[in-house]
Amino acid sequence: MGWGADKKPAGPTEVYFEFTQIGAQMRVAAIDAATGTEVIIIAPVSATQIQMQNLALAKLKRRMEQGGG
Numbered sequence: 001m002g003w004g005a006d007k008k009p010a011g012p013t014e015v016y017f018e019f020t021q022i023g024a025q026m027r028v029a030a031i032d033a034a035t036g037t038e039v040i041i042i043a044p045v046s047a048t049q050i051q052m053q054n055l056a057l058a059k060l061k062r063r064m065e066q067g068g069g
Contacts, residue, residue, distance in 0.1 A: 030056035039063050
C-alpha cells in the first residue's frame with residue numbers, strides 16, 4: 001500500500017465485502033468503511049472466497065489511490 005504526502009495509507013483501511021451469486025458468477029462488492037467508496041468485480045463461483053476478496057481489494061486500492069474516494 002502506498003503512502004500519501006500526509007503520511008496516511010493511500011489505500012483503504014477497513015473494508016466490507018458483499019457476495020451475491022448470480023448464476024455461475026459471483027458479484028463481489030468491496031466497500032471502504034471510511035469513505036463509502038465501492039467497487040464491484042464479477043468472478044466465477046469456482047474461485048475461492050480469498051481469491052475474490054483479493055481481486056476486489058486490489059481494485060478498491062487502485063480506485064482509492066487514483067482519488068476515487
